[in-house]
Amino acid sequence: MSQRLLPPAAVLAKGALIGAILVTLTGLFVWAAGWLSPSRVSPGRIVDALETHNGVHSGARRAHEKGLCVAGYFQSNGQGVALSRADVFAPGRTPVFGRFSLGVGNPHSPDGVPGFHALALSFQQGNGEIWRTAMDDTPIFPVATPQAFIDFQLATAPDKATGKPDPARAQAYLAAHPETRAFMQWMRDAPFAASFAASTYYSINAFRFTDAQGQTRAVRWSFKPEAPFVAVDKDKLAELNKTQPNFLFNDALTRLAQQPMRWELWVTLAQAGDPTNDATRPWPAERQQVDVGTLVLERASLEDDGPCRDVTFDPLILPSGIAASDDPLLAARSAAYARSFTRRAGERPTPPSALSDDPAARSVLQGAR
Amino acid sequence: MRAPIRFSFALRALHWLMALMILAMLFIGVGMMSTASDARRWLYDLHKPLGVAILLLAALRLFVRLTTKAPPLPQDLPAIQKWAAHASHAVLYFLMFALPLVGWAMLSAGGYPISLFGSAHLPPIAPLNAGLYAFLHAVHVSLALGLFVVVLAHLGAALMHGLIRRDGVFSAMASWRRGRF
Secondary structure, eight states, X not given: OOOOOOOHHHHHHHHHHHXXXXXXXXXXXXXXXXXXXXXSOOHHHHHHHHHHHXXXXXXXXXXXXXXXXXXXXXXXXXXXXXXXXXGGGSSEEEEEEEXXXXXXXXXXXXXXXXXXXXXXXXXXXXXXXXEEEEEESOSSOSOSSHHHHHHHHHHTSBOTTTSSBOHHHHHHHHHHOHHHHHHHHHHHHSOEESOGGXXXXXXXXXXXEEOTTOOEEEEEEEEXXXXXXXXXOGGGHHXXXXXXXXXXXXXXXXXXXXXXXXXXXXXXXXXXXXOSSOTTSOOOTTSOEXXXXXEEEEEEEOTTTSTTTTSOOOTTOOOTTEEEXXXXXXXXXXXXXXXXXXXXXXXOSOOOOGGGGOHHHHHHHHHHO | OXXXXXXXXHHHHHHHHHHHHHHHHHHHHHHHHHOOSHHHHHHHXXXXXXXXXXXXXXXXXXXXXXXXOOOOXXXXXXXXXXXXXXXXXXXXXXXXXXXXXXXXXXXXHTTOOEEEETTEEEOOOSOXXXXXXXXXXXXXXXXXXXXXXXXXXXXXXXXXXIIIIOSSHHHHHSOOOSSOO
């Protein structure tokens, strides 16, 4: 078929129409990508806020920088089957690896500074699905929304001129955020845990469990330790930081060299009206809790060659039977962990972990081999 | 033998179905990377099964394309435009395979499950390695932005054929008639 020539005016008009279509499509694409919306709460902005607060430590996670890989298994007692159809709750064992970490802003920080003591886990279900959870040792979280998280990081970041946080900025933030004040008060009152093995770790956010019949329940969970709680006198932390800067991680290595660590996994069931979208608000203490099994951690390895370094403990990596709640922090955690991972994974070579330079840590690990 | 004036019905159906899917996929992809809101969660949950569907349809489409006769380009089309048409089609076919495969390998290298729906998921196709993840991530993003540019060029050229040259190239793909002649 040969072309039928159009008058030049028509060619111009139709050319303009084609141009308009292409420009419109490009505009929509640019809008979807957020390049026109710098105020959108993007993964990049969350990680930028963390970098402003903590500095950039090449190759390290942008939060919970200092860590140790652990591995073992979860022994389900079968009680969880009534709550969730996830394989991990069927009676039997599921292999687990994980990571103890400190939310301290610097991979080479001494251990005795205020911040989260954390346990992250990856359950490798027999059917190939994975359940990841990143938990802290506090039953409440300092912020309820991604925007508040960004604001909190920036308000308490070191000032460029002084190298210290600007008290006025921090005060202005705290005045507007009673939930963060409540968290900080909780941290001041709580004893400083002397061992990763003896802390309770909380799911931070609410989730939804769905059973085989399709019934869905809002839940939170916590891992309660078998080891009795031990505290460090907060007045002694400064001295300990000088003499044994890795005292928490060395404690974990020493304990694991002697015997496994154990926690019971308790699932807390929400009742109507319990907040599922606000990690700063605890549920009433009398809520029903179900013991669904035992986590047994048997081995530790340095991050340098351990299984936990090259993954993120994204709380939205969930098997069928466990799903996200309406908590806005969940998508933000997932997004920020992914962005942090993309940034650090591109920073090569990965620097050695703080523990790899610690003779005490090395000798325990070699003894365990 | 007379040359066909239209692509086969199967190829036309696949083209328009995949055009919608790929355009949606490009918008879902940049959208989910741009937000930490809840929208990210369902965009991401859509991105993976849609990518696998595009990969499967691309394989079917390549088979149909290679086993049926395609209409020739107009004889009076300048050689450079003919070359551009063939090259851009080759690039489009390449990207229809490369983007899902690189995405799949990227998730594998990053230790992410390749979950589709319910408990259905795909096995990893690359070793767990953060450096490899970072590299494949950069490749996936670059190829996706490249695909958007090629899709724009393809759309612009198609409209130019359909509205200005009116030489049958556009109707070879944009026609509901069953036959090829």
